[in-house]
Amino acid sequence: MALKTYFLQVKEVVVETPDCVTIYFWHPLSEQIKYKAGQFITVIVPIDGKKVRRSYSMSTSPHTDTALGITVKRVLGGLVSNYLNDRVQVGDFLEIVEPLGNFFVEPDAEKSRHLVLFAAGSGITPMMSIIKSVLKMEPESRITLIYGNRSEGSIIFKDKIEELEYKYRERLKVHHIISRPSDYWVGQVGRISQGISIRFMKDSYTDFAKDHFYLCGPEGMMEDVIKGLNIYEVDKSQIHRENFHAPMLDEIHVEETDNSLKTQMVKVIYDGDEFEFEVKPHQSILEAALDLDIDLPYSCQAGMCTACMGKCTEGKVKMDEEEGLTDKEIAQGYILTCVAHPLTAGVVVEMD
Template structure:
């Protein structure tokens, strides 16, 4: 099994807005990096004497190989985003983990469908990858984007979006929504249920059978989108959402401060248990204390397992539980089908029995 880690070189830096940049990478040997539109890349950096990892959605598409790109928006007080915006330059090399993620789309030239995208702020990044891929690879498909920002100057990819709209006038439509516009605009305020329904009805997109719906942005915005789609009776299997993890949550995870345990059917008390982990052909026996996750215990014992968000959302640390029982603090990253198959997330997992065996990869 090949290692999930490799190094990429920065070949271009594009300033999208005053607080967002796109980092364009290439493999040093010009190799194409395999990924699906909508997936993310994990950057691994050594900052202030510690290794830190952050996941950023790829804003490029596979047909742009050998280049691939992530777009980073500055977060107030954010260790990694501030470092990337202020320090990274062309020629730098950054260690990464191979692209992963379930928020993705597979294109086929024979598809004839409508892709509806709902984004706000930096939530546009995976949607940008998806929309470019559909426009390039599915000539009979259409794309509509509802994109919320504070004002006109904060729109990431503004020039690219306008160019794509001009080049695909019959297939690509954008509705901009501004909460604090600097000039007159069609939609003022935050994206909400009522606004979404009105826009879709005006565009005659409220009831279409061949549509898929992708949303990414703040949780409140995505809740509004979901409420609107529920009112329009959109089947749940046609709706996909991507949650970005806040810096606060990451810091809580790193400090061992976990949120409320989700209600579950798990029985048993969390006590010290030894977990067997099978990874890259080797077998590890990891002792997990009650206040540790399986991932934290493994890393403490120098078992270099794959991981990224440490919050149960990205699935980088996913493994299959072959025996025993594991409690998960957070389940959003796994589908019902994956849970039924026995998959667990080591970054939010705690062994409940003494016979837990987890296979990764």
């Protein structure tokens, strides 16, 4: 799948908290970049002579904001998040890959619905886009946001959320939860647990049979919320989760090696060419290819966008993440090479 890339000029950099910025871009002169509320772009930055990619959700809304903006929280020791927080200035150009992602809401003015959003930390980013879009475009819909943070000072978009709450006071209800509050905090203390999430959902007159639930934050938080939703037998189709907001492994310089993996030779067939190369236990098939400058299609490198999808026609692979594929695609042998590791010798992957 050939993806479009753009060089976008930075319009504005806004410091949201001491460790988080929003970078606003001008659209290219030739076109308005289209995206859906909740989607992400992949930023490509040159670091130490290599092009490094990371995906960030838009915090802007395609329905209310003229610029396109991403919000980036600094990860301790992280390559790209620190580059974007420290180095990017107004007027710079950054290379990006077109918007992608299946975590989105398409507003419909005819709808009257209740969306329940759970976010922790920088997981608020796609939610801001969704909140602004739905409140503006669906006059009969309402939103409950349950938002967890470490301290009051780390609440991203605190003022903007308050403004929206004031403007749409009949339709937006926000519950903040702080795990390490100051002495002045009078709100909920703790983290988004199963019990707290159920209490806030009930307070907000949630209809578990038909409301939709959007989750973005650390894996543990999302699992706890889902356990709560399972008690009320919420259908899987009503639950939407975005997975890549937990820092990626290489972003925090941690390498975990799975003992079931060994160095294996893999063959990739792409665009009429055959590439045969070694994949080490700590590498995905895509990473090994990119290290050898083999030009394969990819974008998010987090198993979400499917740009790197291929079909495993021989051998077996193991994927760290399967969320981006449907059950049918998995059954047909499709894999995401950015999160796939060869389990056996002789793996062959065909890519379109």
